[in-house]
Amino acid sequence: MEDPVLIEVLRGRSVESRHAGAFAVVDADGGVVLSAGDIGRPVFPRSAVKVIQALPLIESGAADRFGLEEAELALACASHSGEPAHVAAAAAMLRKAGLEPDCLECGTHWPSNSGAARALARAGEEPSALHNNCSGKHAGFLCTACATGHAPAGYVRAEHPVQEMVREALESVTGAPLAPEDRGTDGCSIPTYPIPLRAMARGFARIGSGEGLGTARAAAAARLRAAVAAHPFMVAGSGRADTRIMEALGARAFVKVGAEGVHCAALPELGLGIAIKCDDGAGRGAELVMATLLRRLLPLDDAAREALRPLAEPVLRNWNGIEVGSLRAAGPLAA
Amino acid sequence: MEDPVLIEVLRGRSVESRHAGAFAVVDADGGVVLSAGDIGRPVFPRSAVKVIQALPLIESGAADRFGLEEAELALACASHSGEPAHVAAAAAMLRKAGLEPDCLECGTHWPSNSGAARALARAGEEPSALHNNCSGKHAGFLCTACATGHAPAGYVRAEHPVQEMVREALESVTGAPLAPEDRGTDGCSIPTYPIPLRAMARGFARIGSGEGLGTARAAAAARLRAAVAAHPFMVAGSGRADTRIMEALGARAFVKVGAEGVHCAALPELGLGIAIKCDDGAGRGAELVMATLLRRLLPLDDAAREALRPLAEPVLRNWNGIEVGSLRAAGPLAA
Numbered sequence: 001m002e003d004p005v006l007i008e009v010l011r012g013r014s015v016e017s018r019h020a021g022a023f024a025v026v027d028a029d030g031g032v033v034l035s036a037g038d039i040g041r042p043v044f045p046r047s048a049v050k051v052i053q054a055l056p057l058i059e060s061g062a063a064d065r066f067g068l069e070e071a072e073l074a075l076a077c078a079s080h081s082g083e084p085a086h087v088a089a090a091a092a093m094l095r096k097a098g099l100e101p102d103c104l105e106c107g108t109h110w111p112s113n114s115g116a117a118r119a120l121a122r123a124g125e126e127p128s129a130l131h132n133n134c135s136g137k138h139a140g141f142l143c144t145a146c147a148t149g150h151a152p153a154g155y156v157r158a159e160h161p162v163q164e165m166v167r168e169a170l171e172s173v174t175g176a177p178l179a180p181e182d183r184g185t186d187g188c189s190i191p192t193y194p195i196p197l198r199a200m201a202r203g204f205a206r207i208g209s210g211e212g213l214g215t216a217r218a219a220a221a222a223r224l225r226a227a228v229a230a231h232p233f234m235v236a237g238s239g240r241a242d243t244r245i246m247e248a249l250g251a252r253a254f255v256k257v258g259a260e261g262v263h264c265a266a267l268p269e270l271g272l273g274i275a276i277k278c279d280d281g282a283g284r285g286a287e288l289v290m291a292t293l294l295r296r297l298l299p300l301d302d303a304a305r306e307a308l309r310p311l312a313e314p315v316l317r318n319w320n321g322i323e324v325g326s327l328r329a330a331g332p333l334a335a
Numbered sequence: 336m337e338d339p340v341l342i343e344v345l346r347g348r349s350v351e352s353r354h355a356g357a358f359a360v361v362d363a364d365g366g367v368v369l370s371a372g373d374i375g376r377p378v379f380p381r382s383a384v385k386v387i388q389a390l391p392l393i394e395s396g397a398a399d400r401f402g403l404e405e406a407e408l409a410l411a412c413a414s415h416s417g418e419p420a421h422v423a424a425a426a427a428m429l430r431k432a433g434l435e436p437d438c439l440e441c442g443t444h445w446p447s448n449s450g451a452a453r454a455l456a457r458a459g460e461e462p463s464a465l466h467n468n469c470s471g472k473h474a475g476f477l478c479t480a481c482a483t484g485h486a487p488a489g490y491v492r493a494e495h496p497v498q499e500m501v502r503e504a505l506e507s508v509t510g511a512p513l514a515p516e517d518r519g520t521d522g523c524s525i526p527t528y529p530i531p532l533r534a535m536a537r538g539f540a541r542i543g544s545g546e547g548l549g550t551a552r553a554a555a556a557a558r559l560r561a562a563v564a565a566h567p568f569m570v571a572g573s574g575r576a577d578t579r580i581m582e583a584l585g586a587r588a589f590v591k592v593g594a595e596g597v598h599c600a601a602l603p604e605l606g607l608g609i610a611i612k613c614d615d616g617a618g619r620g621a622e623l624v625m626a627t628l629l630r631r632l633l634p635l636d637d638a639a640r641e642a643l644r645p646l647a648e649p650v651l652r653n654w655n656g657i658e659v660g661s662l663r664a665a666g667p668l669a670a
Contacts, residue, residue: 009595009616012519014529016379017595017616020355044351107654110449117449118456132654184347185659194349260344260352280615281344281352319442319467324520 003037004331007278007285011316011325018330019285021261021278025293026201027271028211030175034293035198036332042176042194043277044184047079048258049200050137051207051224052173053190056165057140058220062147066096073227074234075136079257081237082111082131089234090130093139097146104129105156106138106188113237134188136234141166141190156189163191170195173213174203187259197275200264204273208254208266225254225266241287241311245294248307253294261286267297284327288314292329338372339666342613342620346651346660353665354620356596356613360628361536362606363546365510369628370533371667377511377529378612379519382414383593384535385472386542386559387508388525391500392475393555397482401431408562409569410471414592416572417446417466424569425465428474432481439464440491441473441523448572469523471569476501476525491524498526505530508548509538522594532610535599539608543589543601560589560601576622576646580629583642588629596621602632619662623649627664 009017022037032039054076057063063073071085072093080086094101110117110127120127129135138155141162145152150161157163158180171178176199186192195203205211207225210218228235232246235256245255254266261278263286274293278285291312295305316325328334344352357372367374389411392398398408406420407428415421429436445452445462455462464470473490476497480487485496492498493515506513511534521527530538540546542560545553563570567581570591580590589601596613598621609628613620626647630640651660663669 011379011527012517014377014379014517014519016519017614019615042349044346044349105655107656109654110453114445114452118445118453121453121456122459124457182347182349184349184351185653185657187653187659189653189655189657192346279352280354280617280620282615282617285615318520318522318524319444320440320524321442322520322524324522 003279006036006329006331006333007288007327008330009325009327016325019278019280019282021276021285021289022197023274023276023289023293024197024201025272025274025297026198026205028202028205028209030198030202032198033272039197042182042196043200043262044192044194044260045200045264046186046192046258046260046262047134048256048262048264049170049203050079050256051077051221051228051254052169052203053137053166054140054224055169055173055217055220056162057144058223059216060144060148060165062143065147066093066143068093068096068143070227071231071234072136073224074231076140077224077228077256078136078235079133080136080234081113081116081240082127082133083113083116083237086136086234086237087130090135090139093136093143097143099142099146099152101128101130103142103152104132104135104138106132106134108132115238132188138188158183158191167191167193173206174199197277200275201273204264204266204275205271206273208268208273209271211271225251225268228254241290244311245291245308248304249294249298252298255290257283257287263287263290265290265294270297272297287311288327288329289333292333338614341371341664341666341668342623342662343665344660344662351660354613354615354617356611356620356624357532358609358611358624358628359532359536360607360609360632361533361540363537363540363544365533365537367533368607374532377517377531378535378597379527379529379595380535380599381521381527381593381595381597382469383591383597383599384505384538385414385591386412386556386563386589387504387538388472388501389475389559390504390508390552390555391497392479393558394551395479395483395500397478400482401478403428403431403478405562406566406569407471408559409566411475412559412563412591413471413570414468415471415569416448416451416575417462417468418448418451418572421471421569421572422465425470425474428471428478432478434477434481434487436463436465438477438487439467439470439473441467441469443467450573467523473523493518493526502526502528508541509534532612535610536608539599539601539610540606541608543603543608544606546606560586560603563589576625579646580626580643583639584629584633587633590625592618592621598622598625600625600629605632607632622646623662623664624668627668
C-alpha cells in the first residue's frame with residue numbers, strides 16, 4: 001500500500017484503526033500546491049463530481065426552460081439523505097418536465113437519514129426512487145433529456161445523449177481522458193470513469209474559479225455553486241458533513257462527498273481544488289482529511305473555526321454518550 | 336502501514352478500494368500455522384471475544400442457577416441485530432434473574448437489522464437497551480452478578496467483580512497480560528483491552544479444543560460453542576455472516592465478529608484459532624478474510640462450499656440489482 005496513513009482512530013490512548021489515502025490540492029492549471037500519496041492513480045470519483053455532471057442541465061437550457069429553482073439546482077448536485085424536502089424537490093423537478101417519478105432509473109432505497117426512514121415506516125409507507133440519494137441528479141438528467149428533445153427512457157446508459165454530455169463535461173473540466181474500457185457502473189446505474197486525483201482537483205479548481213472553462217461553462221458552474229451555497233441542506237442533509245461545512249463557510253467552499261472515501265472541494269477565493277481518496281473507502285477518513293485541509297487552507301474567523309471543530313476534531317462516543325475515542329490527522333496530514 | 340493489502344474491492348475491472356490487515360492462524364500452544372501482517376501488535380478485540388467474556392456466566396454457576404436455555408447462552412455470546420427473537424431472549428434472561436430491562440447498562444440503539452428497526456417504528460415504538468446488540472452479553476453479566484451475590488448496579492465498571500472475572504478469563508485464555516493503562520471503553524461501556532492477534536488466535540484455539548483451559552473452563556467453552564452451533568441466529572441475525580457461516584458449518588467453526596474490522600474463529604477439529612484485524616476497521620474486509628481462511632483450512636463438502644460462496648466471493652450490486660463489482664482476496668491471502 002503505497003499511500004501514507006492520513007487518519008488514526010483512537011480508543012483510549014491506543015490507535016485502534018487507521019486510514020491510508022491520498023489527496024491533492026491543485027490550481028486551475030494543474031499546479032500541485034499540496035499533496036500526499038499517489039495522486040496520479042485513477043480513482044472512481046463516484047458522486048463527488050455531481051456538480052460537473054449537472055453542468056449540462058444548465059448549459060442545455062433545461063434549467064431555464066423548466067424554471068428550476070435554486071434549491072432544485074442544489075438537489076441536482078446532491079447525494080441527499082431522502083428527507084421530505086429532498087423528496088419534494090425531486091418530485092417538483094420531474095413535474096416541471098412533465099414526468100412522473102417512475103421515469104427515474106436510479107433504483108430505490110430507504111432514506112439514508114434514519115429518522116426519515118423510520119418516519120416513512122411509521123406512516124406505513126415504502127420508499128420510491130425519489131428517496132434514492134441520487135434522485136435530484138437523475139431528475140436533472142431527465143430535465144436535460146426532455147429539453148434537448150431526447151427520449152428520457154434509458155438516460156442512464158453510456159450511449160444516451162445525456163450521458164455523452166456528462167462525459168464530455170467530465171473530460172473537459174478535469175482534462176483527464178475517460179477510457180470506455182475502464183468504465184464502471186455507479187450505485188445509481190450511470191457510468192463512472194476513473195480519474196486521477198490530480199485531475200479531479202484541477203477540475204474543482206476550475207469549477208471554483210471558472211478559469212479554463214469558457215464563458216458559458218464558467219457561468220453554469222458559478223450558478224450551481226451559488227445554488228448549493230444558498231441551500232446547503234439540499235446537497236446532503238441533516239447532520240451531514242457537506243451541509244454543515246457549507247452552512248459554516250457559505251460560498252467560500254463547495255464541498256461534495258462521493259462513495260468509497262472520495263471527497264472533493266472547490267475553494268474559489270484561493271483558486272484551488274481539492275480531491276481526496278481514502279484507499280479503504282472509508283467516508284469517516286475522507287471527511288476528516290477534508291475538514292483538516294479546509295482549516296489549514298482557508299483563513300477562518302472564530303465562528304467558522306468553531307463550526308468546523310466537530311468535523312476536524314471528531315470525538316467518538318458510545319451508546320451511553322461516554323467519550324471513548326477520537327479521530328486525528330496523522331502522517332503528512334498532521335505535518 | 337506495515338500490513339499488506341489482503342482485500343481488493345473492484346468496480347468494473349478496476350480496483351476501487353483496498354483493505355490492509357493482519358491475520359493469525361494459531362494452535363493452542365501459540366504455534367503460528369499461517370499469518371500475514373503484524374500479529375504481535377495489540378488490537379482491541381471488541382465484541383469478537385464475547386464467548387470468552389461469557390465464560391464466567393457458566394463457571395460461576397449462574398447459567399444453571401437461573402436455568403438459562405441454550406438459545407440464551409448463544410445470545411450471551413452475541414452481537415445481535417435486535418430482531419424480535421433476540422430481544423425476547425434478552426428479556427427472558429433478565430426475568431430469570433429477577434431483574435428488569437432497566438438494569439442493562441449497555442445503552443440504547445435502534446436494531447441494526449433495518450427491517451426490525453422499521454417494524455419497531457411502524458408499530459409506533461422506541462428501542463430499549465434490549466435492542467442493543469450487546470444486550471445478551473449484558474444480561475449474562477447481570478445473571479453472573481446476581482448468582483455470585485454482587486450488586487448488579489455498575490456491573491460495566493472495570494472494578495466490578497463481574498468485570499474482574501471477565502478480565503481474568505481473557506487474560507488466562509489468551510495468555511496475554513491486559514494492561515489497565517491501555518484499557519479502552521467499548522461501545523456498550525465495558526472495558527476492552529488490546530490483545531495481540533497471535534494471542535487472540537491462541538485463545539480461540541483453546542476455546543475450540545479446550546486444551547490448556549483446565550476441565551471446568553474447557554467444559555464451559557464447549558457448552559457455549561454448542562449453544563451457538565445450535566442457535567446460530569442468536570449470535571448475529573438475519574443475513575449476517577456469523578449466522579450464515581455457522582448455519583453452514585455447525586459446530587465445525589465458532590465464528591465471531593468484533594467492531595472495527597475484527598473477526599475471530601475457533602476450528603475445533605483442527606485445533607486452530609483465527610484472529611483477523613482489518614487495519615481500517617472495515618467489517619467487509621475482515622469478513623472476506625474469514626470466509627477465505629475457512630474455505631482454505633476446512634475440508635468442505637459441496638453444500639458447505641456453496642453456502643460459503645456468497646461470503647467468500649462477494650458480488651457488489653447497485654440499487655437496480657445490477658452487478659457493479661466484487662471483492663477478492665489479494666496479496667498473501669490470495670497466495
